Structure formats: structure tokens, C-alpha cells
Amino acid sequence: MRGFWLLVHVLGFTLWLGGGIATMVAGISAKNFAPTERLRSYKLIGAIQRLLVGPGAIAVVLSGIVLSMPYMRSGDMPGWLNLMMGAGVLGALAAVGISVPTAAKLGRLETDARGELPEAFQALRKRQILAASIAGGLGLIAMFAATLGKG
Numbered sequence: 001m002r003g004f005w006l007l008v009h010v011l012g013f014t015l016w017l018g019g020g021i022a023t024m025v026a027g028i029s030a031k032n033f034a035p036t037e038r039l040r041s042y043k044l045i046g047a048i049q050r051l052l053v054g055p056g057a058i059a060v061v062l063s064g065i066v067l068s069m070p071y072m073r074s075g076d077m078p079g080w081l082n083l084m085m086g087a088g089v090l091g092a093l094a095a096v097g098i099s100v101p102t103a104a105k106l107g108r109l110e111t112d113a114r115g116e117l118p119e120a121f122q123a124l125r126k127r128q129i130l131a132a133s134i135a136g137g138l139g140l141i142a143m144f145a146a147t148l149g150k151g
Contacts, residue, residue: 002067009063013143015056016095019048020136023103027129035117039109045128046107054100057092057135064088080149084142091138098131 023045030041068085071077106124111117 005063005066008059009067012056012059012063013139015052016060016092017056017136017139017143019052019056020095020132020139022048023053023132024136027125035111035115038117039111039121042103042106042109044107046103049100049103053135054096057095057139060088060139061092078150080145083145083149087138087145088142091135091142094131094138095135099128099135102128102131 026041026045026048030038030045033041064085068077068081071081102124106121106128109118109121109124112119
């Protein structure tokens, strides 16, 4: 059963971090688009966040809890595991609680009557950038803790 949960864990962080990188590339590429095309790209970003990042982050946390049970039962929690768990849970909370809902809001925006970006766009975009950067950074810290800290 451990193999199954390890697979879920690896797939989860692949979806989470891969989706985050795809979001970043799409957002950077869309900066030069006309307003209508830019908002279309944010519909795609919303789908990436909703279908990849959110489920991936949830899968990582759930499988991480299951995989860490033997350590918790023994009372011997190594430092790398504590760092991985702390960064992973905080990153997943930022992804699922802020980044995914913000991307969904961005994906629902339409151009205003003049054909320009709506007023809410810039504030939502800044929130998305900050939340996704924090979530992704914490996800990377968790991955580094598990790969480099475990030694």
C-alpha cells in the first residue's frame, strides 16, 4: 500500500508544481496580448489551476499524511520530514485557498464596454502572482527537504 501512496504523492506534486509552472508561462506570455485574448488565456490559467494545481496539492497533503504515519507513531520525526510537512501544508493551503479561487475569478472576467481589461483585473492578477509564487515556493522547499534533507 505504501507504493500506491508514494505514487499519489509523486503524481500530486507533479500536477501541483507542473501546473504552477504552466500558469506562470501562460501568464507571462499573455502580458503582450490584446485584452480579449489576454482574458482568454486567463480562462486557460483558471482551468490549469482548477484541474491540475488544486487536485495535485490536495493529493500531496492527503498522501503525505498517510506516508508519514509510521514516523508519527514512532515519535521519531526527522527534521527533513517536519520541514517537508510544514512547507507542503502551508503551500497547499495557499494554492487551494487563494491561488485556485483567484484564478477562477480571473477566468470569469470579461472586457469592459470599451473593450479594455476590467478594473478588477490588476488586483486579482497581483493576488494570483503572489499566492501562486508563495504556494510554488513552499512546494519546492518541501520537495528539496525530502530529496536533499533525507540524504
